[in-house]
Amino acid sequence: MADHSHPHVPSAAxxxxxxxxxxxxxxxxxxxxxxxxxxxxxLSAGLLQGELQAGRWRCSGAALVRARRLAQFETTxxxxxxxxxxxxxxxxxxAQLRQQLRRLQAxxxxxx
Amino acid sequence: MEFKxxxxxxxxxxxxxxxxxxxxxxxxxxxxHPDVSKEADASAxxxxxxxxxxxxxxxxxxxxxxxxxxxxxxxxGQDFRPPPHWDAGYEFTGTPGGGAGMDEAxxxxxxxxxxxxxxxxxxxAGGARGGTSEGGTQRGADHHARIELALRDAYLGGExxxxxxxxxxxxxGQLVQQERQVQVKIPKGVREGQLIRLSGQGGPGxxxxxxxxxxxxxxxxxxxxxxxxxxxxxxxVPVAPWEAELxxxxxxxxxxxxxxxxxxxxxxxxxxxxxxxxxxxxxATPGDxxxxxxxxxxxxxxxxxxxxYRTLAKAxxxxxxxxxxxx
Numbered sequence: 001m002a003d004h005s006h007p008h009v010p011s012a013a014x015x016x017x018x019x020x021x022x023x024x025x026x027x028x029x030x031x032x033x034x035x036x037x038x039x040x041x042x043l044s045a046g047l048l049q050g051e052l053q054a055g056r057w058r059c060s061g062a063a064l065v066r067a068r069r070l071a072q073f074e075t076t077x078x079x080x081x082x083x084x085x086x087x088x089x090x091x092x093x094x095a096q097l098r099q100q101l102r103r104l105q106a107x108x109x110x111x112x
Numbered sequence: 113m114e115f116k117x118x119x120x121x122x123x124x125x126x127x128x129x130x131x132x133x134x135x136x137x138x139x140x141x142x143x144x145h146p147d148v149s150k151e152a153d154a155s156a157x158x159x160x161x162x163x164x165x166x167x168x169x170x171x172x173x174x175x176x177x178x179x180x181x182x183x184x185x186x187x188x189g190q191d192f193r194p195p196p197h198w199d200a201g202y203e204f205t206g207t208p209g210g211g212a213g214m215d216e217a218x219x220x221x222x223x224x225x226x227x228x229x230x231x232x233x234x235x236x237a238g239g240a241r242g243g244t245s246e247g248g249t250q251r252g253a254d255h256h257a258r259i260e261l262a263l264r265d266a267y268l269g270g271e272x273x274x275x276x277x278x279x280x281x282x283x284x285g286q287l288v289q290q291e292r293q294v295q296v297k298i299p300k301g302v303r304e305g306q307l308i309r310l311s312g313q314g315g316p317g318x319x320x321x322x323x324x325x326x327x328x329x330x331x332x333x334x335x336x337x338x339x340x341x342x343x344x345x346x347x348x349v350p351v352a353p354w355e356a357e358l359x360x361x362x363x364x365x366x367x368x369x370x371x372x373x374x375x376x377x378x379x380x381x382x383x384x385x386x387x388x389x390x391x392x393x394x395x396a397t398p399g400d401x402x403x404x405x406x407x408x409x410x411x412x413x414x415x416x417x418x419x420x421y422r423t424l425a426k427a428x429x430x431x432x433x434x435x436x437x438x439x
Contacts, residue, residue: 009273009295016299017307017327031254031327061307065329068256069147076141091147106336107348 017061021050025057031064032071042070047085066092116222118164118177126178130169137165163223173227249319259308259328261298263338263345266393267368269300276313276326296328301394304332304340338367343399345392346385350408356380366391366401374403 017023025039028048032039043050043057048067050059059067066088073084119126122136144151144158151157167173261270274294294313302308307327314324332340338347349364359378365371366388374386385402392399412418432439 009293012274012294012296012310012313012326014296014299014328015309015311016302017309018303030251030324031256033253061309062305064307064327065305077138095147102334103339106334106339 017064019060019062021053021058021060023059023061023064025050025059028059028064028067032067034067034071038071039067042067042081042085045081047081113221113225115180116163116220118167121160121164122168124168128168130171133165133168137161137169141165160220163220167223167227177226249321250317251321252315252317252324254324255314255326257326257328258331260331260333261302262333263335263340263367264369265298265300266302266332267300267366270298272296272298302330303343303393304330306330340393343393343395343397344402345399346402346404349403349405351376351380351405353407353409356405356407364403376405380405380407 025036025043028039029036039048040057042048043059047070048059048063050057050063052058069088069091070081070084073079073087074081077084079087119128122128122133122140124132124136128136140161141158143149144154144161146155146158149158167177255276259272259274261272264270272295274296276292276294294310296308296310298308307329310326310328312323313326316323336348338345340346345367347364347367349362351362355362355376357378357380359376361373361375363371364374372388372391374388376386377384383404385404388401388403390398391401410417412421
């Protein structure tokens with residue numbers, strides 16, 4: 001691939017947050033600007049996905065995105081956590097459907 | 113610095129009650145929510161609404177803001193500078209940004225100067241809640257953004273030059289906005305929807321605490337030729353009618369740029385996919401590459417080409433392409 005490097009610009013190390021549980025409850029709390037207890041309560045209730053490893057919660061990158069949505073609904077609308085989770089489920093579903101629609105439209109466009 | 117009329121942003125009177133502010137904020141938050149709004153500038157409007165609410169819903173910040181005067185007093189596009197010690201006597205005990213769930217990275221210079229980290233530094237960081245330690249240090253806020261990548265970047269890795277908006281405090285404790293560039297090496301194997309973390313590239317920390325992180329949510333550039341599902345890649349491959357029906361070797365270019373020779377089986381079946389194992393997005397367990405064959409008809413431009421189609425029609429005189437429609 002073409003070399004787009006800029007010799008005078010500092011480099012930043014990029015890390016993919018994949019399916020592996022690489023984030024702590026503290027990481028999620030920091031990203032959402034919420035308390036750690038807020039995160040652990042939602043993990044315990046199954047509103048967020050995570051794994052308990054030696055008594056500590058570990059989460060994937062996808063959990064961080066979901067946690068930010070939950071936090072936004074709860075703080076903006078004073079939403080009950082279950083209701084915020086339901087709304088987040090629906091938004092995630094709509095996002096998947098929109099993505100499928102875009103792909104189908106792109107394929108249809110390529111056939112015409 | 114432009115004066116921000118937060119009452120105008122929320123569409124409420126200066127005498128609005130706390131309940132009025134909450135109702136106005138929720139109405140606008142629903143209208144401009146980035147996941148559902150069809151407004152072109154929904155994200156920017158949502159940031160304005162969040163910022164206005166962060167000030168007006170906090171009694172201490174609202175009182176200090178009201179003391180600056182009305183929006184009309186600062187209208188006319190004049191450059192706004194807060195008077196010296198404008199906030200003396202006010203104690204901001206909330207978080208420097210918009211509070212829980214909010215992303216202060218999107219807030220304006222006006223907010224940052226009055227209520228953000230500059231204000232927090234003037235007041236002494238030790239008084240704030242939300243993660244400030246007793247020693248007056250506070251880790252910088254995490255920032256979030258989206259980044260659009262080509263599928264090729266997922267195969268080969270890539271580099272992106274990001275321009276980040278940041279801020280630093282000058283000797284007088286005033287906030288100075290600055291842009292900086294950072295070069296990011298995108299690791300190969302990244303998938304759509306995943307997060308990339310750039311440690312230490314978020315908001316600056318206070319009192320020597322570390323900076324926050326920058327999280328980039330990955331989107332792939334739309335391309336009619338392919339789609340991805342997890343690590344698997346589906347590539348649309350045009351084939352000529354004779355290639356589809358008679359079969360034989362064809363050359364295909366993978367999204368990573370490699371050329372591979374694939375043998376198309378004879379007797380085309382609509383919807384047939386050819387799987388190239390481990391040719392999808394790279395990983396310890398790489399995805400597969402699926403070739404979706406699409407028959408493309410050549411246009412008959414010359415008399416000889418038109419004659420070829422007539423010959424074909426004679427050879428397939430019994431062929432009924434619309435039989436499924438009863439014709």
